[in-house]
Structure formats: structure tokens, C-alpha cells
Amino acid sequence: MSQLIWNGLFVGSFYALIALGYSMVYGIIKLLNFAHGDIYMLGAFFSFVVLGGMSGLLGIGSIPVLLLVMLIAMLFTGFMGVFIERVAYRPLRGSPRLSVLITAVGVSFTLEYAVRQIFGPNPEVFPIRLSGTPITILGARITLPQVVLMIVAALLMFGLQRYIMHTREGRAMRAIALDQTASLLMGVNVNKVISRTFFIGSALAGAAGVMAAAYYGSIDFLMGFVIGLKAFTAAVIGGIGNIYGAMLGGLVLGLLESFGTHLFGGEWRDVFAFGFLILFLTFRPTGILGERVTERV
Amino acid sequence: MTTDSTRLHAPAPFIDRAPQPSGILAPNTFMKTLGAVCFVTALVLPFISATPYLISILTSAFIYIVLAMGLNVVVGYAGLLDLGYIAFMAVGAYTSGILTTRFGFSMLETIPFVVVACIIAGVIIGGPTLRLRTDYLAIVTLGFGEIVRITANNLTVTGGPTGIHGIPTWSFFGWSFADGVTIGGLYFNSKILFYYFVLVVGVGGAVVAAARLGKGKMGRAWKSIRDDEDVSEAMGINGYRTKLMAYVIGAIWGGFAGTLMGAHLTAISPNSFLFLYSALVLMAVVLGGMASTPGVIIGALFVSLAPEFLREFSEWRFLLFGLLLVVTMVFRPKGIWPENAVLPFLKKRQVPAHEPVGATGPVAEPEEAS
Amino acid sequence: MTLLQVEDLAISFGGIKAVDGLSFSVSQGEIVSVIGPNGAGKTSAFNCISGFYRPNQGKIHFDGESIIRRKPSYITRAGMARTFQNVRLFKDMDVLENVKTGMHSRLRQNVLDIMLHTPRYHRSEAACTQDARGWLDFVGFRADDELLVTQLPYGEQRRVEIARALATQPKLLLLDEPGAGLNHSEKNELMELIRKVRDAGIGIVLIEHDMGLVMQVSERIVVLNHGREIADGTPEEIKNDPVVIAAYLGEEETV
Amino acid sequence: DGGGSDEGPIKLGMLAPFSGSEAAFGDYMKNGAQLAIDEINDDGGVDGRDLELVVEDDACDATASVAAAQKLVTAGVLASVGGYCSGATLPTIPVFSDADIPMVIPAANSNAIVGQGAFMINGTGAQQAEAGIKFATKLGVTKVAAVNDQTDYSKDLADTFIADAEEAGGFEVVLDGAVNPDDKDFSANVKAIIDAEPEFVYWTGYYQAGGLLVRQLREAGYEGTVLVGDGTVDAQFAEIAGDGFTDDVFGTFTKTPDMLEGADDWIAAYKDVSGGEAPGPYSIQSYDAVRVVAEGMKDAGSTDGKAVNEAIAAIDGLELSSGPLKFTEDRTLSGGGFVIVEVGPEGDFVLHDDLQD
Amino acid sequence: MRLTLDSVDLFYHRVHALRELSLVVEDGEIVSLLGNNGAGKTSTLSLISGLVKARSGEVTWGEHDLTRMRPWDMVGAGLIHVPEGRRIFSTMSVHENLLLGGYLVDDAQLVRDRTEHAYELMPRLAERRNQQGGTLSGGEQQMLAVGRALVSGPKLLLLDEPSMGLAPLVVKQVMEVIEAINAEGTTVLLVEQNARAALKIAHRAYVLESGRVTMEGPASELAQDPKVIEAYLGV
Ligand SMILES: Nc1ncnc2c1ncn2[C@@H]1O[C@H](COP(=O)(O)OP(=O)(O)OP(=O)(O)O)[C@@H](O)[C@H]1O
Ligand SMILES: Nc1ncnc2c1ncn2[C@@H]1O[C@H](COP(=O)(O)OP(=O)(O)OP(=O)(O)O)[C@@H](O)[C@H]1O
């Protein structure tokens, strides 16, 4: 039982980490960024390349090297996010939302198959592997990397929440989400704020990509697809656009999957998870923490 | 409802209006003519070139048009984001697949079952969830799509992951496409007959019917919900019922496309109903132009044919497809042929510049409501 | 005869009592204005009556039938139409289609008619277009009716909204600040319009801050403050009611 | 319209995945087939005509594969030597058979394909399951878990294994598990496996997930034997699982030249064709498929589909990597040729037990 | 600083919304813009604040060339536009809406003071401090829109129908607020349908018809003009 919970929470925190970026981007331009999972994939591949180039450095211990590489990868994916927004999404501002969504699918294809052309379709094995000796707490096997990854996810979440809810820039982000023209009239440089949001969201995804690569050890050009869908699901369950919600949604999804496999077997896992979700949303149509928007007439 | 109070009745219009343009360059006539020309071209095409490859990809493309027209009702007209639309295709394909291969039905006989199954599926998913708004609806439909696929993957009636194979082609009252037919010395094989069948019944029927649905009372109701659900209620439109209607009609179109696809491929498996395909159909609708019939047709042709035409580029083709998609959307944000597109060379109505006169007209004589 | 009868209506949001025990009635062919300070609860009362809000308490009878807890679409079909304080037209539709949408529940065409283009379909569409044009002419709309509504200036949008409400063929019409954003002469036209509708035997409830318009057009005025009725009477009575003057009109602003 | 001509090179068509999640396998198959064609052409071709390979991407998707098959028919191929994913291969069978084009399928091996007229030179699920059962019985284990990845091939193999194990006795199947192949974290599945306390796990999916699963199993403390199906027998498996995680891991596989004498020459020749890439799963089977077709055409003395089909069915003793070829009534391999392999010191799979006793 | 529009032409696709429009607002003035629906009042304000671009003509404000300046730089320089239809941030609280007005003000204390000032001017907003902006009544939203603009500390304030939807008493208050901030040195360009109220506080006024200026002059004079009386004031 406690193992089940722990497994669920751990997998869930990965979902959450990606869902955070998802939710941020959604929060500001109401875009379901289907390419977000691919940014995660880019983070993994980029760090793979950097590590290949710095193999000499590996001597100084894998954790510091990994942190360094992660920072570089975050910068890279951050700028990739900004770049993608600039060329693919910005021209579509003010167009129907679904147009942007489809563009995101196009971006997703492009990123996936560009990486496939460069690295080939086979998975690559990541040069650094995090594996700690497990300790048993309350009957659950827990490793140090797991704990570290979860703490990182939690810290990022609190940081982001503060940033969005309590700073001027965060307020501007939320304002843009509601009314871009009115934000302009308040003196908000809409482009800049949106770029910054993409930077943060994509950097987070990149970080998650590096962590996943180091933890699981193999990366491939389609690795972002499924996790992107999961993150989207998590963001929605949590109440899309809400940072705590994204986190909570990720954890809930992780738990659902863990228990689903346990109760019904791996083949019915997703049926269980989605079935539960559908049921849940029919009773709480705006997700766990999503605010009920009362639109006045 | 009591009827003893007066209802307001419409006054007759009293302002002269500029006449609608006429002739071949009038927008309506032009579009109808264009549609007819395209249709006839497709009809005679096999007489010009009938390579199995061309026939096969065109048949798939036509089936995609049926699918996209169905999704267009849901997404384009009613504005409901459906990320699991392919599930309805699965329901149709499996229903007729199972009935033909296991119970010896002919394709034609499965149609009523397909329709019923799709209505049930549409109501099951739509019933409890249609009060959700956009992205919550999106996730629920996505989940529904996955549930259908995984269930098909795990059950034995559906053939598990292998799916169903050996699905027969269409037959009518004892005569089957598989027999082929010779007309005026020309032999038409089963694939070509199926091509015509899909073209005439599938594309012809589905496109015309769905396009008409977009114009009448239902179409206005859907679009009003898409624009502003609250106000739509204030027009006397029951939002829930209207949305469910869109869903069910979309489901029927999807199921019909599934039946056609089953007969075309002769084999179906859960792998043909991955989320990716829901995304592709959605892409067809959005890329072409939501709620625009010519747009959706173009979009469906694009999505189904582009990967084929890009085959020459072999491994690069999905990269190119992705780039092409982005570029198209960036330059045509509302789709290739948007809903309210006006072709520049068509005649426009000559509307005289008006001075706001502002005098209000006479109201009709009040009548007692009957 | 009485069309609308509201008794002891109340609704609150969180701690705020937006409407607090409101009662009033409207008869056929009568124009009743509802006035009161900003935030007095006028729009909220409209929202309760037209089914958009669920009141916490009270009775609403429309044309002899209790409509409490009914959906807005039902209430509209029963013969009540309304406009919105912030103009809310269907932005992706042209003017004519906007008005036609109002006729939704009166059109006799089913899905098969539409798909097969039966004679019944053609007949009802033609009648629908005819009527929609009639309404547009009636409200004084003079621009091109095939424009998208977003291309219209504010005042024309207001007209379209009224035409759309009329197209539901109401017995009772609720107008929420129809005069906002209109200049003096346009308000005069509006006044004429309201009277004409009234003359056709329709009941009208009007929320409005322009006292000139209210005083000239209303038969009766209900004054709200803090969700409660503070006065109910003829324009003459209201104009001189010290409570109303203090709460709403201000000293010299009586027109 | 379709139909090959009697002039010019003989076109052989190959459908394989080059995009989508199975994209990795396309190149392995293409290069294997190309190698065989180069060799045959260097030897003077078939009846003086050169062979030519026409490759199309089926993306492992039914719609795409039918279109691609029609494209091959239109291009005038005289035989098909492709087919990786059963799901995508199945709907192409009527396409080719309507055009009288013989099919020799190098990889796809779901039982659904059996008996539809196509030749399968990969062992079938039933044959592979039999090898797995033999091996488990030989080890004397009592509790076995079968784990599949929910794809047709994998589930088919696992189901056959479980059903046949019931009759063959010897051990009890304590778990019929399934993972989602696109995941990276299998902790929930791992827990289910460990809870069932098996001594032997048969994994029937592919190497990408297989490598991760085996590693996570070991990390979670599973100490029993692991047997993997042919989808996981790939040098990358050991890399993904990581050093030290592949002890006591075996695989069921058809014999390949790299396990036999003279493997190095073949691999070197392959690398010439592929531009340096090492052969992967189904390189050798694709190589063999071309040779089978060429043999059939030579025997038939024509490229007519019906004649070639009959000639291939009659082939007896052509030396393939899996052993001398002889088709059954159903056009499957008479000797499945499955052996047990293990992870060698280099990380690639080497022969462990040919199950001949 | 003086605001000048020199012969601007504005098109929405084929609609010619402003035709060779020229007008001037001197530093410290209240200038009112009157006109029928569709005359182009909103378009004029949108043009000044950079929401739409003119096809030809010049818009300058002091040394700033407004046709080339970006909206946020204008706000930074003190040009604030209170748009038609209020455009409140609907799910943000009243207080946050006000704070957004001070987005470009770096001095947090100053923002706090101005917010308090807005609350003083419009006590109803103080009562509703934590309510979502979108759930306010129409008039309350209008106050919030004006309040939000004040927090930014405007030098040139463009107001599009600020009295729309306000109760008579509040209209008076708002007009007083406008006069007060004008007295503190803010230039105001006021679009109003309530011509009576607008002409009362304006120094000068322009009348727009079909995108053209057809009348201009001191407000008091225009208020006497029979044509203006008939069309905009009533008898
Ligand atoms: N959905 C809601 N949630 C919270 N408060 C609300 C909601 N709807 C209305 N209110 C509050 O109820 C009060 C009454 O609002 P209402 O819109 O009815 O006023 P009104 O009389 O129409 O005012 P105005 O003349 O300004 O339009 C307001 O203070 C408003 O803030
Ligand atoms: N987005 C738009 N697209 C097309 N035409 C537009 C658009 N916005 C305004 N117009 C047109 O420009 C003209 C001027 O409109 P504007 O909104 O400036 O008028 P206004 O004076 O503010 O009117 P009102 O008093 O009704 O607000 C009108 O004829 C209107 O139809």
C-alpha cells in the first residue's frame, strides 16, 4: 500500500513538473501547447549532446555535472520556447484558439521528426544514471534521487505560485490571460510578458527532461508525446491555469495510475484513470482547484 | 403555457434592400457550381487514371472528408472541442466489422446497428459531460477516445490488439462489389466500385447534409452556442439538447466513416484509433477552416494526402508535414478557406452608403397569439 | 391583466444581498421602469426573472405560470425576452443571422427538413428572413444587414440586440439600460420604439439611468436601493419623493 | 495498371516502418534486404534480370500501409518482402493477393496472419512460446509471470505462452501482466510482478520498454530469471538496462548469423550497405526474405505470381539463418528454429542453448 | 504638452472611419468629443493610444510621435486610455485591477497611495475590494475602470464614455473627479454621449460626424448652438 502511494506520488511529480509549465502557458494565452512535451524531449536530447561534449568533466562527480548540464539545458529549452512562440504562435495572436492548438501540433511534429533526423529513431542511452540505494520507509522503497526530484518539483511549484499570484509581473500575466487589449492599455508589454512565460515554462520542461533522462536512462524522439498528454490531463484535473492545481493534478494522476495498475492490471490502467477523471469532472466541472468563473450576463 | 396574452408579431420590412447578386459569379451559385465541377471531376477520374494507388489514397481521402465533416459539426458549428472524435469511427468500424465477420451480416445490414451504436456512444459521452466548458470537455473526450481504444484492445470480441480482419466489401441484396462489374466493355474492379460508392454516398451525402445543417435553424443554434452560450439560452435555445444533437450527429458521421474505412482496409485494429488520429481529423477541420464546408474538404484532403505526396521525401516527410502545417497556419490563421471568406472576383451586393435616419417603422397590427 | 408578478424575491452572493425582498408586477401594455443607484440589484433582479440566476427565495409568476427554477431557454419560449447591459451579440454571425437566432423556437423545421431541403424548410427560412428584416427595419437599423456585428458602431449594435429580442416574439420585454451609449436624439428614437412595442400590447420592464427617458416613457417606476424597493409610483410621484432624491437622483438633477 | 513487365529489373517491394514509434526497425530491414539484393545481383541476378528494392513507409499504421501497398502494386513490384507490424501487415495481404503478388514476411508474426497465403519466415508466436516453455521447464521453475506490452505481437505471444503452459504443465503462471510501452516508469508493474513472487519472468514486448523494465525489476529486488521475446533481443537492450542488470536474462530468438560461425563477414558486408550501422532485429530475416523470393523465382523460371507462390511453397532445404527452409501447409516455418540466447560480454545477445536436447 | 491630430485617415478594411480628421488638445485642457453612433469617437481614441493605426496623417503629443510609439511606452509617458466597454479584468479582484493600473509605476508606496485615493473617491469600490471585477454591477465596473486609470498617474487621459451606465448622482461625482484631476494638471480628452454633462466641464469641444470634424469651439459656445442643442442636448 505505501509502496503504491509512493510510486504514484513519484511518477505524479514528474507529471506535475511538466504540467506546471503547461498550466502557465495555458494560463496566459489559453493555448494547449501540444509541443510542450517535446520541449521536455529537447531538454533531454540537448543535455545528452552537452554531456557527450563534456565527457571529460564526468570525473568531477555526476551530481554537480548534472546540475550544470541541467542549467544549460534549461537556458536552451527556455530560449527554444521563446523562439517557438515568436515564430509559430505570435503570428496567430487573436486568431481562433484552435488554430493555435493545431499550430502547436505542427510544432510538435516538427520537433519530434527533426530530432529523429538528427539522432535516428533508436533510443539513446543517457551517459549519467542516477540510482541510489533504496531505503525503506513505512514499507515503501525510496531512493535519494526520488526524494531530491520531488523536493525540486515542490520548490518550483511554491516559487511559481508566489511569482504568479504576488508579483507585478505575475499579475500582468494573469491580466493578459483575461484581456490583452486592456493589458496593453495598462502599459503591459504583452509580447515581453508572454515571451517570459514561455521561457519559464519551457525551462521547467527542459529541467524535467534532464531529470527524467538521468533517472530512467534512455531517451527517444517520441518521449515527450505521452508525457505531454499526461501533463495536459494533470493540468486539467487540477483546474487548468492554476499552479497548485497542476501540481495536485499531477500527483492525483500518478496515484490513479498506480492504483489502477494494482487493482485492474496494467492493461486497464488508463481506462481506470480516465474513467475516474470523467466521473470526477462531471461532479466538479472545473477541476480540483479551478475557480468557478461566474460569467455575468 | 397560457395563451391569453398578446405576443408581438413581426412587422413587414419596409426598407428597400439592395438585390442579391445573380449569375455565375454570385457567391452562392459560384460555390455550388464549383462543388459540382469538383464532384464530376472526381467521378470521371478513374476513366483517366485508375492506378490502384491513386484509387486507394483517394478513397481514404474521401473517407477523411466524411470524418472531417462530422467533426466540423461538433467543433466548427457548435464549438465543442473534441479530442477523441476518432472513437466514434472506432465504434462504427468495430460494429460493422464484428457483425460482418462474426455474424455474417452484409455491410448494408450493419448500418442501422452502426447508427444506433453511435447514437448510444454519443449520448453516453455527451450526456454527463456537455456542461463542461472547452478544455475540460477536451480532456474528457480525449479520455473517452482512449477508453474506447483500450477497451477494444483488451476484449476478445474486438479481436484484441490484432483487431478484426477479413471485413468484406459492400454488397447489395446478394450482389457484391467484389464481383466487379463490366459496363460498356470497361471492367470495374471492387476497389473502383468502392471508390464510387464512397464518393457518391459518403462524400456526396455527408458533405451536402452537413453543409446544410450549418445553415438552417440548427446551424444558427450551434453557432450561437459557440459564440455565447448564455445569450443563446436567452434566445430560447436549449443549450444542452442542442449540444447533444451536435454530438450525436458528429458521432453518426464518424461511425459511418468507420464503416467505410473498415470495408476499405478490410482490417481494423485499435492502432488505427490512436489519439494521433483524433488530432489529425481536428487538424483537417481547423486547417481547412472551421465551419466552412470548402475549407473542411480542403483540410481533409490536405491531411490525408499530404503525407502521401510527401512520400517521395521518405524519412523527411513528417518533418516537412509539421513545418508545412505551421507555415500554413501562420499565413492562414483562420484556415485555408475560412468560414466567411469572400473570393475577390465574386460579385458583391451593392449596398448604398446609409445615413443613419433613425426613424422607427410601424409595428404590425397586434394579433392574438393562437 | 398582470403579466409578471414578482414576490419577495431575494438573491445574495457571498455576504452581499444583491436583491432583498423585491416585489412588483407588470401588466400587458405597461411600461415599468426599474431605477436605482449602481449596484442596487436591478440587473440581478432581471437575471433572476429571466432564469440566469437562481434566487434564494421568492415567487415569480409569468403569464399565470410559476417560472422559478426554469431554464432561461424555457422562459424565453414562454414569452419573455431580454437585452443585456453590456451588448452581447453573436460575434461570428452577421446582423441578419443574429436576429434570426431569436426566432429559433418558432421555426418549424427539423433535422431532416434541413438536410433534405424540404419545401417546409424553404418556406420557413423565407419567412424567417422576411421577419428578421421586418424587425431590423422596425428598430431603425439602417446599415447593411450582412455585416458582421463587430463591424457596427455601438449604437447600431444596441438596435440589433433589441431587434433580436423582439424576434423571439415576446409578451414581455426586459430592457437593461438600452439608452446607454446613445445620444440625445437617438434616445428619442429609442423612446418612440419602446412606445410602439408597448402599443402592440407588450409589457415592458426598463432599467435605465437616463431620467429624461425614464420619466417620459414610464407608466410606473420602481426604485431599488440595496436590493430593496424604496419606492413605487408614477413618474410624478417618484420625481418628488425625497427618499429617491436622496438615494438616487440628487438635488438638482431632476429633469 | 499494376502488374510487372517482363523487361528490366525485377522489383521487390518492402513495407516497413520509418516513422512513428516503430520507426527504428525500417532501416534494419531495408539494409538487410538491400544486402541480399546486392549479393544476388553480383551473382548475375535472377534469370539474368537484376533485382531492385522498392521501399515504402507503412508507419505501422493500417491506413498508411494499405496506401503504401497499393503504391507498390502500382509501381509493379513482383513480390513483397516486407511486413513488420502485424496490424499494418494484415490489411495488405488482400491487396497483394488480389494482384497475385507473393508475400514473404520477414518479421510480422501474429497468429492472425497464419493461413492467409503469405509466407512467414519469422517463427510464429506459437513456436516461440513453445521454446519459452521448454526453457522454463528445463530450469525447473514453479512460478512464472508473463508480461506483455499490449501490442498485437506481444500479447499474442504472451497469451499463447500462458495457454500452452497450462497443458505443458511443469510450472504455474502466477501473473498475466501488461505494461504501457510508451511509459518510462514501470514501478506499478514492477510492484505487481514482485507481489506475485515469480521465479521466472517472460517479457514479450520490445527492447525499449524491456530494458527499462528489467532494470527497474532488478532495482526493486527481483532476483529470478528473466526471459525476453524476440522483440527485445537487440544489442540496445543491454545498453538501456545498464551494466550489471542483464545477468540471468535470456531471450527466445531465431538463430542469426552473428551467433553462428562466419557471422563477422556477414556483419561487415551489412555495414557496407548500411553505411556503418550495425545490423538490428530482422535485418537477417529481411535478407532471407529476399533470398527466398529469388529462389522461388528461379525455381519457377518466371515471375508470375502464382507460379512463384507455388515454387516458394515447394522450397526445401534452402539454408536460412534459422536453419534449412521448409514451409508448413500454413506457409510458416516448419522448424521454428527458436533458440535461447543470453546477453554476452559485449552487450549483444549470444547463443546460450539451442534447445536440441 | 499638446496633443495634435493632423489630417488622419483611418480605415477598417473598406470602412473609412476617420476622414482627414484634425484636432488639438492643449496642455491642461478638458476637450470633449461629441457625435452620433459610428461618428468615429472611439476610433479617434483608439488611434491616439495606438490600438489601431492610421493610414495617413500625424498624431503627436508634445515631442512624442504617437504613430510610432508603442502602447506601453505611451502609458509609461502618462497617456492613459479608458476604453469603451470598461474592459475590467473579470476574474481578478477589484484591488488587483487597481494595482494593474500602476503596473508601470515602480514606486510601490505611490501605487498604494493612489489606490487609497481611488477608494476615497469611489467608496463603493472600497466595499467591493476583494470581489471579482467581473461580478460588479455595470456602474461599479465603470468606476473601477476610471479608478484603474487614476492609479497610473495620467498626464493625458482619454475617456470613452465614462458616464455610461452610471446613476445620475454618480455621473455628477465622476464629472467632479474629472474636473479635480484636471485641476491637478491632467489633460483630458472626453468622449461623451451625455453631452450636457460633458459640455459643463469641458473647456472646448469638437463635434464629429461620419469621421469628420464638423464643429468646434469653446464648450460654452457650442452648448448654445441650436444644432448642437437639437442633436445632442435636447430642449
Ligand atoms: N455573480 C455575482 N457575484 C457576486 N456579486 C454579484 C454578482 N452579481 C451581482 N453582484 C453584486 O450584486 C450587486 C447588485 O448588482 P446588479 O448588477 O444587480 O446592480 P445594478 O442595480 O444592475 O447596478 P448598475 O446600475 O450599476 O448596473 C452589486 O453590488 C454586485 O457587485
Ligand atoms: N472593427 C471594426 N471593423 C469594421 N468597422 C469598424 C470597426 N470598428 C468600428 N468600425 C466602424 O467605424 C466607424 C466608427 O466607429 P466608432 O466605434 O469609432 O464610432 P463611435 O463614434 O465610437 O460610436 P458609438 O457612439 O456608437 O460608440 C463606424 O462606422 C463603425 O462601423
Ligand SMILES: CC(C)C[C@H](N)C(=O)O
Ligand atoms: C517482433 C516483431 C517482429 C513483431 C511484429 N512487430 C508484429 O507485429 O508481428
Ligand SMILES: [Mg+2]
Ligand atoms: Mg445593471
Ligand SMILES: [Mg+2]
Ligand atoms: Mg464608441
